[in-house]
Amino acid sequence: MDFKLSEREELLRKSIAEFAQREIVPLVEEMEKTGEFPRSLIKKMGDIGLLGLVTSPEYGGNGMGFLARAIAIEEVSKVSGAVGLALQVHHMACWPIETWGTEEQKKKYLPRLTNGETLGACSITEPSGGSDVFGLQTTAREEGNYWIINGRKCFATNSHVADVIVTVARTGEDEKGRPAFSAFIVEPSFPGFSLGREEHKMGFRGAFTGELIYNDCKVPKENLLGKIGEGLRIGLATVNRVGRSGMASVGVGLCYASLEEASKFAKERVLYGKPISNLQAIQFMLADIFALAETARWLTYRAAWMMDQEMPCDTEMTLAKLVATENAFQCARLACDIHGGYSAIQEYPVQRYLRDAWVSIPSGGTSQVAKVVLGRHVIKNF
């Protein structure tokens, strides 16, 4: 086993941390106020290479892979969980297009998605179901040279900023009579597509979350992603491998953000004539945050590394996501405890970490859904 990150990965962490400090930190306050994603950041994220982490160089990406992506999202999320979320969901559009797309689809969409022209989105959840995939009601029917999509997607990250959306709709039934789904690449300019409500969230403010409405939306036939009936497989694989590892990395970033702020505050805050970091009660909390953060990080890195090795890793991804997002909340809670009354004041970022961590828990499937997956794994394998 080798737990040492390579020189490449260390340099990546450093350069993304510098990027985050220079380009993202100045935007955070405005994002918190408006809830809007700063569009000017997309080109900059493209230029630095963040958008192309899981896309091959032949389609404009850098192909650094999933461990590199975990490190990069962690560093971004340390300064803004919202940008981390937007970035990770963007990869949820890139990866299925490269994995299941035709050569024409890859050439058409991936360069735009990696060079900073636009962000991508991957929208599966509906009011009637997300984790309950058979509850999805959106339909697609063939009509001439088009697929006609009808339905409404909700909780779509990057909803109001993405120009390339990977989505899933019912296209019939399988041989057992269960609903069969297919995946599609949709552009907001297609007739019949419109944006619905934009959610005002308590956390991840600055990352768009909203509704996508398909009202007889005409999607060209060549925008079917994968084969007819493969939609569920594409959607679930994308959520499991890209979405959960991405949310885990956002969680890791929030854990370390809490750790750094808590330590800084504890060393600066003087009570009874000494910094509160001298108090064992505070040291215990700092130790707890550290243990939670390290656990989250290494579970996340292992899962990402397994993905890079092309090993089956759905279980490890789910475990990493469960632990990292739950730990992010605990870390932020402890950091708030250390801050005392200051944690309620917006100038101190720990309250933002707490709000972001709370929203990270149901993103990509609730902790309870993750535990169902993991419980079944335990019963089957131990």
Add this chain to the structure above:
Amino acid sequence: MPEAVVCVKPIPDPKHWDRLSLDPKTGVLRRGGIPTVINPLDKHALEIALQLKDNFGWEVTVVSMAPPETTQTLREALAMGADRAFLASDRLLGGADTLATAYTLAGLIKKKAPNFQMILCGNMSLDGSTSQVAPQIAHFLGVPHITHVSKIEAKDGITFKVTMDLKLAQLILEHQGPVVLAVTKEVNLPRLVNIMGILAAEKKPLEVLSAADLDLDLSKIGQNGSPTRVRNLFMPEIKRRREIIKGEPDEVAEELINRLHQVGML
């Protein structure tokens, strides 16, 4: 193509300087695992060279003298866009003062980039703050130098208009031919390393050279070749002092101004 040489110094990351301490017995700096970064002003120097590369097709060579484990900082310079890097690294070079450092770097430049058109340095290193190495390199190479450079205009890539910031005045110089420039942070905003640059840097040459490789006069390198020695290194004791000045407001204000003048604060 003309060649720019950039001198880069790895230093302990200033973000973690609160973790630095001195061993009271030996006077040696305890670095406590603090990561190493490129001296911030050296990045400004590198940015000038990279702009010459972008605009006029110059080649950019990075040189450094440091322990071998600092190659990552040179890899970062390559990731920013430099073409090649050379690191002089040898136990014999340890303990060098500024003169021995400049002699070594000049020897490295003579060996590996003898046809340089411009040598760029940060005006000072954040950890040493002597500002001596750049002029001393110029001395060893027999070329002119300009320090405190806050602006460089390169209209045709041959003639350079250089602004030297003397705080109370600015000196504007026009220059052609080989030169050493030491730059301040006002000169530009260094570019960020992008991921494609990191990948490209892995394929660029990074050579580590010993004192023997550089044909250096052994009496002029390392601690033995250093005419200056650090006699003592100490952390200044900072004490707060409180004094209450009493009297009428005007008198108090005047007295306060006098006191501040006396201690050099005004």
